[in-house]
Amino acid sequence: MKAMINKNTFLLLLITVIISTACFSQEPKDLDEKVEKFLDENRQQWRDLNVPFGDGKIIHDLIVENNYQSALEIGTSTGHSTIWIAWALSKTGGKLITVELNEKRQQQAIANIKKAGLSDFVEFRPGDAHQIVKELKGPFDFVFSDADKDWYVQYFKDVHPKLKRGGRFTAHNVLQNIGGIREFMEFVNKHPEYITTVDKSSSSGIAISFKK
Numbered sequence: 001m002k003a004m005i006n007k008n009t010f011l012l013l014l015i016t017v018i019i020s021t022a023c024f025s026q027e028p029k030d031l032d033e034k035v036e037k038f039l040d041e042n043r044q045q046w047r048d049l050n051v052p053f054g055d056g057k058i059i060h061d062l063i064v065e066n067n068y069q070s071a072l073e074i075g076t077s078t079g080h081s082t083i084w085i086a087w088a089l090s091k092t093g094g095k096l097i098t099v100e101l102n103e104k105r106q107q108q109a110i111a112n113i114k115k116a117g118l119s120d121f122v123e124f125r126p127g128d129a130h131q132i133v134k135e136l137k138g139p140f141d142f143v144f145s146d147a148d149k150d151w152y153v154q155y156f157k158d159v160h161p162k163l164k165r166g167g168r169f170t171a172h173n174v175l176q177n178i179g180g181i182r183e184f185m186e187f188v189n190k191h192p193e194y195i196t197t198v199d200k201s202s203s204s205g206i207a208i209s210f211k212k
């Protein structure tokens with residue numbers, strides 16, 4: 001009798017585990033398909049200063065290739081780059097903190113990331129990045145700066161002590177003639193602890209500063 005109960009209990013447990021695994025877990029392959037579908041379907045729909053598809057892929061690949069796991073994004077908007085970063089982190093086992101001042105855009109980003117199936121990999125921080133970036137503890141191994149360009153140098157200075165060696169600080173739109181970009185490029189190019197290159201494969205340009 002005792003052996004029967006044990007056997008039945010074991011079987012019941014096994015069935016419960018199998019059912020809950022089937023219902024609740026998202027296999028990496030399923031997640032990849034979901035994200036790819038979302039990105040493809042929305043490729044032409046981004047209207048809020050979002051990065052182009054190709055730039056999203058560049059930052060995604062940087063994270064995956066370097067196995068980065070603790071990312072910071074400055075300037076979420078409606079979440080196109082956020083999705084690319086979070087997708088990469090879903091492959092490396094990492095997490096992203098993303099900061100946005102505009103509440104409406106942030107709400108849209110939260111909805112977009114949910115639709116893409118990536119909510120588990122993103123922490124949304126509403127508010128002014130000028131303050132928030134100073135307060136964040138880090139450490140980070142990947143940063144994507146894409147908010148107000150005239151603050152890029154200050155964001156860099158604030159993140160620098162929290163960026164791990166071997167990590168990268170990336171900055172968007174550095175090939176564009178926007179106030180603050182020239183000063184930023186001069187600053188990072190002169191910085192003795194970084195090697196900075198610019199990915200020019202998109203018209204926006206992405207500065208990639210590697211911390212030695």
Ligand SMILES: C[S@@+](CC[C@H](N)C(=O)[O-])C[C@H]1O[C@@H](n2cnc3c(N)ncnc32)[C@H](O)[C@@H]1O
Nearest residue numbers: 049050051075076077080081100101128129147
């Ligand atoms: C170029 S958009 C970001 C696009 C986004 N990375 C993407 O590709 O989907 C810049 C965003 O930064 C936000 N922003 C500007 N200044 C900010 C600040 N001081 N703090 C937080 N967000 C800011 C803007 O509201 C805007 O949504």
